[in-house]
Amino acid sequence: MRLITTVIIWILLICSTMVFASVSRLSPAEGLSQSYVNTLLLDSQGFLWLSTEAGLNRYDGYQVLNVSGPDGVLEEVVLNRIYQDSQERIWIATQSAGFFSYDVRSDSYKTYFPAPKTEEDYVNFSINQILEKDENHIWLGRFDNVALMQVDTGEIVDEIKLPVTEGRTFVRALLNFGDFLFIATTDGAFVFQHSSKQLQRIKYIDDVTHEYQSNTKRLYLKDTNTLLLGAVKGLYEIDISGLQQKFASSSFEWQYKTLFADINVWDIEPQDDHLLLATDKGLIHFWPETGDKVRDQRLLNSEFTLADSSIMEIVRDSHNGLWLATKSDGAFYLSEQVDRFNNVSSLNTQGSGFSHNTVWRMVELGGYIWAATNDGLTRYDPEKNETQIFLKGYMGEDVYPEFSIYTLHLYEEKLWIETNRGFFVYDPVKDKATQLTGRDEEETKILQDRLYGVYVSEDGFVYFIHAEHGFFKYNITDRTLHKLEGEFEQFDPFLSFSFLKPLPSHPTHPLFFTGGTLYRFDPIFNKLHTIYAVPDAHKDIPIIVQSYMIDKNNILWLSLSNYGLIGLDPQSSERVHTIDLEENNLGTLMYGMQEDDEGMIWMSSHKGIWRLDLIIFIYSNLLLVMGY
Template sequence: MKLGLRVLLTLFLYSTVLVAQTNQAKFLSLQEGLSSEQVIDVVHDKYGFIWIATELGLNRFASNSFKQFYKSEKADGSSVNSNEINTLLYDNDQVFIGTRANGLNVYDLKTNCFSYYVHDDKNPQSLATNDITDIIKSQSGHLWLATYHQGVQRFNTSTKTFERFNKKNLPNLPENSTWTLIEDKDGTLYIGHVNKGISILNPKNRSVTVINVSNSKGLLPDNEVKSLFCDPFNNIWIGTRKGLAIFNPKTKSLKKINLFSKSINGKEPFIYSIKAINGSIWLGTESSQLFMLNPEYLADGTISQIKKITSANLNRGKTSSVQSIDQDQFGNVWMGIYGGGIAFTSHIKPFFSILSTQALFPGQGKPATVISILNDRDNSIWLGTVGDGVLHVQPNGKVNKINTGNSAIGDDFLLSGLQDSDNNKWFGLQNGGVSFFNARTQAWKKVETGEKMSSVRAIVEDKAGNIAFAAQEGVFIRSKTGAFSKLTTHSPALGDYAPRTIAEDQNGNRWIGTYGQGIYIFNSTGKLIKKIIKGQGINSNTINHLFADRQHNIWIATNEGLSLQPATKKQVSWKSLFHRMVKPG
């Protein structure tokens, strides 16, 4: 068991962390109570609530249920004044809600009341426009609001007034249409425009510096800047319609990062969101794809290189996009997907890790059906499959495919597998017989029994080193010398009588589970000593698996639940053998 776990761990070190995490991702959508799959933003509060902005209302998720806040026609403080919500910010027991056409809503978690801030033609200290695309908190405690039509607003949360920054009072601003904002550690504001690149605003002297595709000589990938992020070393990450760039405020340098080789469509992706997660930078992009970047920093905080880029597909469709990424106080990661609802990965490490066989051969577009897992002594893994032969996964993550086209395995459709005490491999073949791989000579050969042996669904090795094969015609036993003997549960051993699983108890008896005739027990000389059927401690005659544990108990998996024969019970007392019955559900 320890070897198996070590091999799996080794595999995961060479497979992508992000793929593993997204394989473990869970999704929340309409059927779970989410008001709309068109999710644009996600934030969390200190109480553990997750707040979700959609095109059809505000959602609050807690534990396992949603509460929806839909547009209130009266604007009486009981709900939002718009269903179309673009952006969210949580701060100091308040959720700030930027709407598409109805201004700013603020929800007070202490009073459970909403307040509203909208444009007023008569009040120059009101919002300049009601279309809000982003909200961030400044170091001074004020809020910065991006708008689609009237530049940037600075909101004083104490006086409840807005200060306007747009082309009217900042003529060097290239346009008023803005998507996103970020502030660096010096208080400089970066403004991502819809069509004109980035403006760098010094709020103190109101100076503006513009970076666009032209003056950066193409280092800014596109003039539509959708997402901005300031990392712990004060580098500004820039997500555009056509890829990623990083700006260093200290050196005034811009670096373009190529992602096309990892992109689903082979092009630089449209980047909608950027977030630091556990030391890596996550990018949410089009086609429900995620990228994880591991930058390497110099002593002064400059990024020298991106050490690793990993990508993963959330499989929510090519028309879906990861609009928002948020990590809550527990370490859970929440992703808002436009067209795909909510995805989240838990901070709790799952009991099982998943190695996706589809990820081993991504170009084939289908996973392999695995029927056996063999842990080799060299820390590699042999995966017996139905239709793909054997996938031999090396410790370094490389996969060798063994099939009828490149070996003498005999069949690509396998039914069972065993690694014996000499490290040899045995595989039951769908087209009949068993294929044997000699670990010493590295050669394959077909096992010859002298008679027909079809549908070998179980292969086990007993304490003496004999190999038993559960076949349609009975159980064939190969001794260490290579001689064969046979146990038959019925003549002919077809249909319900066909053996499908074998286990050895502490006395050397062989337990043979059948397809529909219960269990047959043979002693070490091959004599039938007992048959167990439904009502004698098992609830079904269909035996799916027999397992002898280290304490010599026999576990019996049937179509109607799980039974246990404790090793401490005598075999002559059949009625008391199965003192515990575990039923499904």
């Protein structure tokens, strides 16, 4: 079942807008101040903050807002850095407007350093990096020093002076680990021991042959004994296992190695078993233990064209999606689901391709996925990633050659198919399609005419609708055809929709839908039991059951065309949930429904794939009922 569910999603992606929906962008066209995004921040309330070289922005999931700051001082200024501490303060460092904090809870700003007026002010008040020491103090990476500021007063209470060329160096990254503060600058990297107040330069390369090798800007703790250092030119691994002894003995013999010699590393984000690097060459998946590296293709294969491949920063959200800051193209969002989807199409499979790009139904048989398309069957081998076409153009005509297959049923290792040319039984071993036959010529004529609303039951019966002759039940074993009368006589077969698979509570009772009402049919007593009737539905109303399923909470969900999603108690048939598609701005039909292991309901539509989080939906409804 897991395999068929996965492949259903694969095939649906071929003909839906989800092909590009996994990558989205925020740019000046969406309201961003500028395309150069140097810092991304997801605050405690879920808002995305973006600092650019022409102002500060905040994205709420719907629109990009310009953050003007106190008295508009942040409008169109160059932002150096933004940072959120554990007290939910957002720190904002600018190049020319000063240094501020913003309290998310009170929606208030506090100015710490004013706008520089002289060159001395610029040196003293410019901040390039921010790191929280504790709830009362923050480290500020400046030009040739790292200062410790008391949050309440704004007073600088300590300062780490760096042995660098004054006016030509500035701090680019800070990382605190236990008793040590690691500092990356444009003139190499350093480590400061808090307890001894000692500072030591870190050696990470034998000989500096290019100035960019000294321009370090990313610090990442791979494990308790290993530090990764990213530079404008290179990625380096440093052994920090004996730092306490090194400082105690003043003997520093550094162990290091070069992981990448010529790559510009902006950021490092951990993945399950490897690292994701933000570089000048785009996103790179890197396995440090083996040295393997693979370039991430998601942006390259998206609908967007990048002017510059540089990725400045990576931020992961609560859904495991990735926000990327770029140098020239704004910010991009990569949905975490991208890696879970594999697009199966004629473009990336071996074999004969797909008989048609429109796929109506699928079943699994003999280790293969059989897809009913708008012209024949396509058999997909997931092990070999290979396809083969069957029945394409079968019984075709000059004007209308397609052999369209609308439904697939699996019974006795054969495919029972409802098509535009009648109902057929396809034997995949013999590659042969045959039609049903009755006990006499009249029955055979009905069976080989155009049938619709077909359901093939597990106990060997075929239920179907004939537009002119009515409703029928066919016994596969003895070939007897029985016309369903009694209560069925009140319905016009031409206006009726379909027989459907039974509910688990009544496995031999197929469902039947017509005129806005869903019934359960008892074939023994020839009795119809009403499950749900659409309110005020006219018998001729064009409402049909697209799909149904029972979730883990034992709720029967119905997808009704032109009406929405209905959640019923399957025992009492009482309606407990209603989701109006138009009201929720979906405005589309939901076809197949499938519940995943986490209780999410996935639904296919003409506008791609949708997911319903039942926990959030039910909780939201509860709050509405309670008056919140």
